[in-house]
Amino acid sequence: MxxxxxxxxxxxxxxxxxxxxxxxxxAELDIYSVLAREPMHAExxxxxxxxxxxxxxxxxxxxxxxxVVEKFDTLYSPAPGIIDTLAADATSRVLPLLQLHATRxxxxxxxxEVVKTGRPVAVAPSIRGAEADLVAYIETMEVNAWQAPQVxxxxxxxEFEHLLDIGCGxxxxxxxxLRAVPGARxxxxxxxxALPIARSRVEAAGLTDxxxxxxxxxxxxxxxxxxxxxxxxxxVAHQNSRQENRELFAKLHTAxxxxxxxxxxxxxxxxxxxxxxxxxxxxxxxxxxxxSGTTYSFEETVEDLAAAGFEEPKLFRHERDIDSIIRARxxxxxxxxxxxxx
Amino acid sequence: xxxxxxxxxxxxxxxxxxxxxxxxxxAELDIFSTLDREPASAPKLxxxxxxxxxxxxxxxxxxxxxxxxxxREDIYSLAPGVADALTHDGSDNQxxxxxxxANSxxxxxxxxEVTQSGRPAVAGPSIRGxxxxxxxxxxxxxxxxxxxxEVIAALGAxEFNHFLDIGCGxxxxxxSLLHAxxxxxxxxxxxxxxxPITRKHVEAAGLSSxxxxxxGDYLGxxxxxxxxxxxxxxxxxxLNSRQQNRELFAKAHASxxxxxxxxxxxxxxxxxxxxxxxxxxxxxxxxxxxxTGGTYSFRxxxxxxxxxxxxxxxxxxxxxxxxxxxxARRMDVPPK
Numbered sequence: 001m002x003x004x005x006x007x008x009x010x011x012x013x014x015x016x017x018x019x020x021x022x023x024x025x026x027a028e029l030d031i032y033s034v035l036a037r038e039p040m041h042a043e044x045x046x047x048x049x050x051x052x053x054x055x056x057x058x059x060x061x062x063x064x065x066x067x068v069v070e071k072f073d074t075l076y077s078p079a080p081g082i083i084d085t086l087a088a089d090a091t092s093r094v095l096p097l098l099q100l101h102a103t104r105x106x107x108x109x110x111x112x113e114v115v116k117t118g119r120p121v122a123v124a125p126s127i128r129g130a131e132a133d134l135v136a137y138i139e140t141m142e143v144n145a146w147q148a149p150q151v152x153x154x155x156x157x158x159e160f161e162h163l164l165d166i167g168c169g170x171x172x173x174x175x176x177x178l179r180a181v182p183g184a185r186x187x188x189x190x191x192x193x194a195l196p197i198a199r200s201r202v203e204a205a206g207l208t209d210x211x212x213x214x215x216x217x218x219x220x221x222x223x224x225x226x227x228x229x230x231x232x233x234x235x236v237a238h239q240n241s242r243q244e245n246r247e248l249f250a251k252l253h254t255a256x257x258x259x260x261x262x263x264x265x266x267x268x269x270x271x272x273x274x275x276x277x278x279x280x281x282x283x284x285x286x287x288x289x290x291x292s293g294t295t296y297s298f299e300e301t302v303e304d305l306a307a308a309g310f311e312e313p314k315l316f317r318h319e320r321d322i323d324s325i326i327r328a329r330x331x332x333x334x335x336x337x338x339x340x341x342x
Numbered sequence: 343x344x345x346x347x348x349x350x351x352x353x354x355x356x357x358x359x360x361x362x363x364x365x366x367x368x369a370e371l372d373i374f375s376t377l378d379r380e381p382a383s384a385p386k387l388x389x390x391x392x393x394x395x396x397x398x399x400x401x402x403x404x405x406x407x408x409x410x411x412x413x414r415e416d417i418y419s420l421a422p423g424v425a426d427a428l429t430h431d432g433s434d435n436q437x438x439x440x441x442x443x444a445n446s447x448x449x450x451x452x453x454x455e456v457t458q459s460g461r462p463a464v465a466g467p468s469i470r471g472x473x474x475x476x477x478x479x480x481x482x483x484x485x486x487x488x489x490x491x492e493v494i495a496a497l498g499a500x501e502f503n504h505f506l507d508i509g510c511g512x513x514x515x516x517x518s519l520l521h522a523x524x525x526x527x528x529x530x531x532x533x534x535x536x537x538p539i540t541r542k543h544v545e546a547a548g549l550s551s552x553x554x555x556x557x558g559d560y561l562g563x564x565x566x567x568x569x570x571x572x573x574x575x576x577x578x579x580x581l582n583s584r585q586q587n588r589e590l591f592a593k594a595h596a597s598x599x600x601x602x603x604x605x606x607x608x609x610x611x612x613x614x615x616x617x618x619x620x621x622x623x624x625x626x627x628x629x630x631x632x633x634t635g636g637t638y639s640f641r642x643x644x645x646x647x648x649x650x651x652x653x654x655x656x657x658x659x660x661x662x663x664x665x666x667x668x669x670a671r672r673m674d675v676p677p678k
């Protein structure tokens with residue numbers, strides 16, 4: 001690294017929140033959808049949004065400065081590509097993501113406080129309300145999983161009869177796995193409040209007869225649903241401490257059939273935790289949002305898998321984002337029991 | 343902007359707060375000064391900061407990912423250039439700026455709500471406390487005034503015997519003006535909570551004998567003293583509405599001698615109000631942090647100055663957005 005920081009370059013980095021916050025606030029207000037109807041003056045925009053005129057004018061001008069809105073005379077309209085990008089089809093829909101990050105920005109504003117206390121913080125709901133925030137969160141998870149079929153296809157020929165998805169969320173990933181392996185079945189396990197979404201997605205995918213749903217909380221339940229030969233721990237490990245992951249992996253070891261596999265999807269950090277940048281930023285999000293979560297290196301995850309009785313670890317898919325996947329195989333005899341390996 | 347937006351470019355713009363928020367939180371915690379004294383492991387750093395270990399580790403790793411810190415064998419140290427800008431003893435210390443923006447980010451996070459209500463979102467104090475925040479805010483003016491001599495030089499030769507600085511802040515601009523015109527005298531006017539900081543700076547500059555301090559609030563009813571040949575209003579106009587500026591300019595007019603000049607240092611926006619870029623962003627800061635503030639175009643300043651009785655307004659564009667200066671003259675007695 002040869003980069004030399006200057007006051008100027010540090011100020012530029014420091015002010016990075018500004019254009020970002022302008023973009024996100026406009027998403028929270030859904031200005032883009034209103035402007036998509038037709039070009040309009042600040043007065044009409046404020047009336048349509050039921051917002052303050054001075055404030056709306058300042059925000060609209062800032063959006064022009066950022067380049068996401070255009071201004072001709074006094075008429076504002078969306079910049080080229082914005083509406084398509086925000087609203088398009090479900091696979092690239094950015095608006096819910098922006099609305100979600102509007103809330104996350106408020107969390108990040110309290111980072112110094114969190115570093116002092118070590119405790120996560122909660123922030124007030126957006127102006128759209130707590131329910132709309134939850135929808136944006138779910139839609140973002142959905143959008144983030146849009147490449148699930150591709151990722152699953154890229155894993156090569158898969159062989160499993162029964163998969164167990166711990167913390168299945170919206171169900172996009174198990175649906176992709178079931179489609180890749182016709183005839184296989186799945187058990188979807190998540191908190192009671194999360195399962196209805198997964199249920200409706202599975203139904204929409206026409207996979208209801210291949211799926212069973214189990215309500216539960218892996219941090220509390222002694223045993224997880226048994227009989228599966230493939231366990232998915234997708235986007236879950238980063239919410240836990242290493243000890244919590246060891247406990248989860250051990251419960252999965254017990255639940256899996258002999259010879260079964262586990263797949264752990266998430267950011268895979270360098271051994272010193274300083275790369276990739278996205279993973280380091282994701283760790284900050286886990287810091288402000290969870291009691292014990294962070295992102296882990298390959299070596300750490302492998303250690304924790306080994307401690308729980310998994311072997312033959314492999315970095316199955318390596319990306320610079322959250323879609324890296326580590327695979328390991330259930331060792332058939334629990335460590336410490338003195339039994340020989342098969 | 344002629345490029346078309348794509349999901350990728352829009353995401354990148356959206357995520358801008360992350361790196362920025364990490365840097366600002368680190369400044370709020372004063373991590374850089376701490377590590378400048380001595381490179382440290384995460385446990386040691388957490389102990390020095392009196393912070394949580396897991397949290398300190400995650401933050402320090404994120405700072406290393408941003409290349410603001412270097413990490414070798416679990417020991418964190420400052421990356422090249424960081425000590426000068428982000429430590430108390432740095433040669434180009436930007437900490438007050440960073441600490442102020444850590445607070446500003448909290449207000450900006452509530453921009454949607456502010457746009458609905460039109461009212462500022464006063465974010466809670468930083469972990470450093472409201473007093474430290476106040477000091478940081480005043481010190482930013484200091485940081486920003488490092489270019490004062492060049493800005494003043496660019497205004498050309500000007501003479502005055504006695505000038506009035508309304509809303510003088512820490513007094514750095516007044517000090518530069520006094521250095522530029524030896525023998526001149528200054529009256530520095532600001533609120534009682536600001537003037538102690540000003541006094542300290544003026545004393546340190548060895549200029550106490552050339553300065554009179556006057557406590558007051560220019561938005562109040564008290565008239566300003568009269569007989570000046572220069573009134574200097576620096577980084578104040580953006581705190582006001584146009585109506586408040588008209589009243590302020592009228593007071594400035596009354597305190598000037600005929601032929602005297604008013605100089606306003608501030609951001610001056612293009613007529614379309616979307617440029618300069620920093621000005622458009624600064625307008626948002628004024629929106630989320632003040633009841634009435636904003637940025638104005640030259641045309642708006644010219645109008646408000648004319649209403650207050652000023653003539654011959656002219657604009658000196660600064661190299662930095664906040665360093666533009668508008669000059670206008672009092673030619674006659676004020677209209678009754």
